[in-house]
Amino acid sequence: MASMNDDKALKEFISESEEIIEELYQNLHAIEDGVAASKVDPDLLNAIFRAAHSEKGLAGMFGFSGLQNYAHRLEDLLDRLRLGKLSFTTVVLNQLFEAVGFLRTLIGDISAGKPEDAAAIEARIAALDKVLEGGNEGSGSNPFEGVAFDEGLLGVLTEYEEYRLKTNIEQGCNLFKVKATFDLMTFDQSLDALTKKLKELGELITTLPSSEPAGDSDIKFDLIVGSEKSLEEVDASVSAEGVSVVEIDQANKKKKPVSDLTGAIESFLNENTVVADRSDDTGVSGTIRSVSKTVRVDIEKLDKIMNVVGELVLHSSQITRFAEKLRAEQGSSGPALPFFKASRALERKLRELQDGVMDTRMVPVKQVFDKLQRIVRKEAQQVGKEIDLEVHGGETELDKLIIEELGDPLMHIIRNSIDHGLESPDERESKAKPRRGTIRLQAYQRGNHVHIEVADDGRGIDLEKIRNKARERKLVENVDGLKDDEVLNLIFHAGFSTKDEVSELSGRGVGLDVVKKNISDLRGLINIDTELGRGTRFTLTLPITLAIIRALIIEAAGRMYAIPLSSIMTSLMIEPRQIRTVERREVMEFRHQQGVQTLPLIRLDRVFGLARKESAMQTGDMYVVVLELAERRLGLIVDRLHGQQDIVIKSISEFLRNTPGIAGATDLGNQQTILVLDTAALIDEATRGA
Numbered sequence: 001m002a003s004m005n006d007d008k009a010l011k012e013f014i015s016e017s018e019e020i021i022e023e024l025y026q027n028l029h030a031i032e033d034g035v036a037a038s039k040v041d042p043d044l045l046n047a048i049f050r051a052a053h054s055e056k057g058l059a060g061m062f063g064f065s066g067l068q069n070y071a072h073r074l075e076d077l078l079d080r081l082r083l084g085k086l087s088f089t090t091v092v093l094n095q096l097f098e099a100v101g102f103l104r105t106l107i108g109d110i111s112a113g114k115p116e117d118a119a120a121i122e123a124r125i126a127a128l129d130k131v132l133e134g135g136n137e138g139s140g141s142n143p144f145e146g147v148a149f150d151e152g153l154l155g156v157l158t159e160y161e162e163y164r165l166k167t168n169i170e171q172g173c174n175l176f177k178v179k180a181t182f183d184l185m186t187f188d189q190s191l192d193a194l195t196k197k198l199k200e201l202g203e204l205i206t207t208l209p210s211s212e213p214a215g216d217s218d219i220k221f222d223l224i225v226g227s228e229k230s231l232e233e234v235d236a237s238v239s240a241e242g243v244s245v246v247e248i249d250q251a252n253k254k255k256k257p258v259s260d261l262t263g264a265i266e267s268f269l270n271e272n273t274v275v276a277d278r279s280d281d282t283g284v285s286g287t288i289r290s291v292s293k294t295v296r297v298d299i300e301k302l303d304k305i306m307n308v309v310g311e312l313v314l315h316s317s318q319i320t321r322f323a324e325k326l327r328a329e330q331g332s333s334g335p336a337l338p339f340f341k342a343s344r345a346l347e348r349k350l351r352e353l354q355d356g357v358m359d360t361r362m363v364p365v366k367q368v369f370d371k372l373q374r375i376v377r378k379e380a381q382q383v384g385k386e387i388d389l390e391v392h393g394g395e396t397e398l399d400k401l402i403i404e405e406l407g408d409p410l411m412h413i414i415r416n417s418i419d420h421g422l423e424s425p426d427e428r429e430s431k432a433k434p435r436r437g438t439i440r441l442q443a444y445q446r447g448n449h450v451h452i453e454v455a456d457d458g459r460g461i462d463l464e465k466i467r468n469k470a471r472e473r474k475l476v477e478n479v480d481g482l483k484d485d486e487v488l489n490l491i492f493h494a495g496f497s498t499k500d501e502v503s504e505l506s507g508r509g510v511g512l513d514v515v516k517k518n519i520s521d522l523r524g525l526i527n528i529d530t531e532l533g534r535g536t537r538f539t540l541t542l543p544i545t546l547a548i549i550r551a552l553i554i555e556a557a558g559r560m561y562a563i564p565l566s567s568i569m570t571s572l573m574i575e576p577r578q579i580r581t582v583e584r585r586e587v588m589e590f591r592h593q594q595g596v597q598t599l600p601l602i603r604l605d606r607v608f609g610l611a612r613k614e615s616a617m618q619t620g621d622m623y624v625v626v627l628e629l630a631e632r633r634l635g636l637i638v639d640r641l642h643g644q645q646d647i648v649i650k651s652i653s654e655f656l657r658n659t660p661g662i663a664g665a666t667d668l669g670n671q672q673t674i675l676v677l678d679t680a681a682l683i684d685e686a687t688r689g690a
Helices: 002-036 042-061 065-082 090-111 118-132 159-170 187-201 231-238 261-272 299-330 336-361 366-383 400-421 425-430 463-473 484-492 512-521 679-687
Strands: 174-183 203-209 218-227 243-248 362-364 387-392 397-399 437-446 449-456 525-531 535-543 548-556 559-564 568-574 580-582 585-592 595-603 622-629 632-638 640-648 662-667 673-677
Touching: 002 042, 002 090, 042 065, 065 090, 065 118, 090 118, 159 174, 159 203, 159 218, 174 187, 174 231, 187 203, 187 218, 187 231, 231 243, 299 336, 299 400, 299 548, 299 640, 336 362, 362 366, 362 400, 366 387, 366 400, 366 437, 397 400, 400 437, 400 449, 400 512, 400 535, 463 484, 484 512, 484 525, 512 525, 512 679, 525 679, 548 622, 548 632, 559 640, 568 585, 585 632, 595 679, 622 640, 622 679, 632 679, 640 662
Parallel strands: 387 437, 559 673, 595 632
Antiparallel strands: 174 218, 174 243, 203 218, 362 397, 437 449, 449 535, 525 535, 548 559, 548 640, 568 622, 580 585, 585 595, 622 632, 662 673
16 A cells, blocks of 8 residues: 555656646746846746745655755755846856756656666756856945935845845836735735735835834735836825835936946856757657656546536436336346446446546645644744644545645644643643643544544643633523533634633634634534643544535435435434433434444424425334434434435535535436535534533
8 A cells, every 4th residue: 555655646746846847947938038138037036946946845855865956956056046146147048948957857767767867967966066156246336325225124134135126226226115004804915915016016125014013903014116117106006095105215326237247157157068959948858748647637627527427427327227117127138138238337437437537636635734734833933832743644535625625724723722722841841741742633534534633732621711701701691501512612603712812823713613614614523622731632524525425315304305325324214202302302212333322313394494294294103314423423304215326516506505404406317406415514513512
């Protein structure tokens, strides 16, 4: 199994590397005209630098040290170019094309299973070193003399920002300070919109927090911009409430000529380097074929294919039922036999097609876990805590759509653990705990569901503190009468927080209610286990896919519904006398392998507030479908069972979309559309506090 996973990971590496190389080629071609005009687009150059950095990181992750070293040296060269320490000439551009071609060759060798050619890599690194020797030392003059900067501005600029500021001054651009005040809750969208406008006017050199005091609900920024536009043009373009533009005075402003060093560098490089032949940019002699066989496809295209496959599966089921009926009428030797065999063959092939499309949608949760590792490192430093993140089960796969929606809920939970759960190093030592706290992130599959756990070894959740906050905010009428799990569920109320002070990470009461909603939208469940002084564990239970699923078709209160088969434990036939009422809830005694339990029961007509049709009144024996998810069980009383069927869940109107217990709709293939039950929501609501 490990070798299969390694092979799949290697294919992902090759595919992603090819995308990076393609991006490098596209940006180098785009930057070529700018080199000829001695004006290189800094955004393009930054994109090339980031791509080389990404390839270096990928190579290091997979242990290709030669590729990593070469990409690192290429990154050094690009960094010197973006900082103005090396002139971007035609000869340098040719060397960059040759370098990217060599990267492509290295990827091709890896794809073919060849070992890294250390001698060739060293020779290519030496060629890059010769280019690096032609660096600029600078004129020694102060380009900022006579520019009316605010005191301390230059001290907070990065080396790159300082270089870009210098370049704008030397090119005779006007400099502007844009002062912006935004609402704290929506500043990210507002700042992004302003940034896009400013980039259309010139170059956004830096964005800094303003030194001016802001209100309790505001945040202020200063943005420095270089542009050939006038103050009036810039001001008119970004005019908005809370935004003002001030021009920065530049005494004796004039455009300086291009450095005389350019010619000398051209000569040096022509004498000491070999100009690459760019008749083809492949890096692989005589071919432009890709070295990998991987195709990256937009998930929306896969959704369309999945819907078509789903419809075909439904029609195939109809054909099979019709063939079975004909065979039963005509006998096994009748003319219906070939039709029956053909329908069975079609059904098998469609199943293979369905499995193939499903496999293309599956991606490892490692994609999300890797991003969370960076968040933990950054935010642990921010709050002054020492935290280790343990990751297990990153190879577990989920539907791509679920993976995309999973990132934010996991980020909220981890931030909650960092800020609320884990103690400071000194506090941990006082409790005889290691100074370094631990957050454990684990994924594993059980049946048709994936479980993701986020656990910490922190202080745990103080239920009494939650009760006090709930009592203070009057969230429920009888706080003292709540059971422990009902108290824990209060933390999912919108705006609920036990934190007395607002921090950078939490305390505003935003987060866990969003987590609950997002997981519910994915037809999943979230459970909490906590022990005071020992830590807390959040467990997310999610379906592997939201596409084609196997379902049980049932009838309740005279209406048809579909229940995902992955949530069904068993079905029983019972007599009405087996149902009891406990605390105004219908329950029954349920015997299973683990023992006997009191099983809560629900009726769909009562859940959805429907009038029960007289023809559907149950007087004799009835069916109970036992639903199970994350070790929580619920009995659904139904009138009839209509068998299993593959279904494609489709979205429904806004009127029903937010109805608890409804996941969507499906077409049974006989022109009948029925609702699909959201078993996670039904179980969560019915078993809460039970």
